[in-house]
Amino acid sequence: MSTASRTPRIVSRITSRLPVTVDRTVKRLAVLSLIGQIVLVVTGGAVRLTASGLGCPTWPRCTDGSLVNTPEMGIHGFIEFGNRLLTFALAAVAVMMLVYLWKLRKERRDLFLLAFGLLASIPVQAIIGGITVLTGLNPWVVGLHFLVSMALVVLATLLVNRAYGRTGKARTAELAALPGVARPVMNAVALFSAVAVCLGVIVTGAGPHAGDADAPRNDLDWDLFSHIHAVPAYLVTAGALFGLFLVLRGRIAGPFRTAVFLLLGVTLLQAVIGFTQYYNGIPALLVGAHMLGAALLMGATTNAADLARFSPTGLTQSNRVVK
Numbered sequence: 001m002s003t004a005s006r007t008p009r010i011v012s013r014i015t016s017r018l019p020v021t022v023d024r025t026v027k028r029l030a031v032l033s034l035i036g037q038i039v040l041v042v043t044g045g046a047v048r049l050t051a052s053g054l055g056c057p058t059w060p061r062c063t064d065g066s067l068v069n070t071p072e073m074g075i076h077g078f079i080e081f082g083n084r085l086l087t088f089a090l091a092a093v094a095v096m097m098l099v100y101l102w103k104l105r106k107e108r109r110d111l112f113l114l115a116f117g118l119l120a121s122i123p124v125q126a127i128i129g130g131i132t133v134l135t136g137l138n139p140w141v142v143g144l145h146f147l148v149s150m151a152l153v154v155l156a157t158l159l160v161n162r163a164y165g166r167t168g169k170a171r172t173a174e175l176a177a178l179p180g181v182a183r184p185v186m187n188a189v190a191l192f193s194a195v196a197v198c199l200g201v202i203v204t205g206a207g208p209h210a211g212d213a214d215a216p217r218n219d220l221d222w223d224l225f226s227h228i229h230a231v232p233a234y235l236v237t238a239g240a241l242f243g244l245f246l247v248l249r250g251r252i253a254g255p256f257r258t259a260v261f262l263l264l265g266v267t268l269l270q271a272v273i274g275f276t277q278y279y280n281g282i283p284a285l286l287v288g289a290h291m292l293g294a295a296l297l298m299g300a301t302t303n304a305a306d307l308a309r310f311s312p313t314g315l316t317q318s319n320r321v322v323k
Contacts, residue, residue: 018103022111022163029097030111030163033118034156036090038295041149043083045291049284053137053211055080059130084129087122094119097159110168114159121152137215139205146204146291150197150298157302166255167310175311176254182246186301186308189239189263192232193301197294199229209287226278236301237271240264243304256311259304266300269293 019026047053055069055076056062062069062081069077097115105112125148132141158167165172206222243260246252270293277286 018100020103022104022108022165026097026100026111027160027163029093029100030156030160033090033093033097033115034153034160034299036086036093037118037149037152037156038292038299040083040086040090041146041153041295042288042292043079043086044146044149045288047080047083048142048211049209049288050076050079051210051212052076052079053142053215054133056084056133059133060126084126087125087129091119091122094122108162108170110162110170111159114155114162117155118152118159121148121155124148125152137211139210139216139218142211143201143205146201147198150194150295153295153298154302157299158306161303161306167306171310173255175307176252176256177312177314178252178256178308179246179250180313182243182256182311183308183313185239185242185246186305189236189243190301190305192235192239193297196229196232196236197298199225199232200290200294203229204287207282207287209282209284230274233271233274236297237267240267256304256307259300259307263300263304266293266296270297 047055052075055073055078058064061067062077062084063073069081094115098112098119101108101112101115125145128141128145128148132138132145135141162168162170166175202218202220203222203225205218206220206225207217210217240260240263244264247257247260270290273286273290273293277283277290280286
């Protein structure tokens with residue numbers, strides 16, 4: 001039998017084993033994708049905060065003569081190449097997700113498109129990363145690299161919610177009814193979180209952690225933009241506290257209650273880290289923690305807004321708590 005004739009049989013044998021419902025593997029891949037995107041933010045922060053931004057001084061190779069880092073490059077080359085290598089792991093997860101969703105690509109088009117978007121982002125991130133290196137860590141390009149990662153955390157959060165049937169047209173989870181004001185408040189919190197992250201990128205571009213001793217800065221007033229950056233952060237905190245008030249007053253149970261508590265916890269943690277780093281000379285470790293917090297905040301605000309969007313409205317005395 002020729003290779004050409006065997007190929008369709010092999011493909012058919014593989015596709016016959018693919019799930020026709022959203023099974024445990026699909027859910028696990030969705031969670032793994034979200035974790036991977038957050039870890040990528042952390043490793044990207046490690047690259048900058050250890051001055052390893054040019055640990056691999058060229059792109060797409062690590063050096064002119066080597067695709068990978070070499071022993072002569074030391075720890076900086078290892079850190080930078082490790083961050084690059086993680087994108088391949090994320091690509092593998094995205095490919096596996098698309099494969100497992102192949103039979104569901106029409107029925108669960110929402111999942112398929114989100115997974116495809118995460119996969120399509122890999123070459124985009126790689127190109128931006130290459131431009132970052134080739135421009136000597138231009139702070140605006142570095143900031144764009146980070147913002148794309150934040151957008152991918154949002155997509156991965158939506159993927160998890162859809163995979164678990166918490167939100168979307170194929171929702172299977174029972175959600176508590178919410179007051180009509182909950183939806184616009186959570187949308188505003190998500191918007192202010194995005195604004196805070198964008199302003200945080202500007203603050204970082206003006207600060208001392210450039211990723212390399214010779215990397216340029218954006219020459220903006222770091223202290224001024226730190227205070228501007230705090231304004232939407234205050235609004236996020238106010239929105240999270242108002243969400244807590246709605247949950248407690250309405251005795252709302254279920255996923256939205258958990259989402260609000262998670263949002264408030266992450267928001268307060270970010271505030272503590274932000275104030276501590278501001279008044280202690282911006283130590284690298286706290287900056288890294290703040291970057292991790294930013295990723296967690298984007299995930300938490302997306303989750304809360306997504307749940308509010310798909311929760312029924314019109315809270316009454318009889319439907320406050322999910323049975």
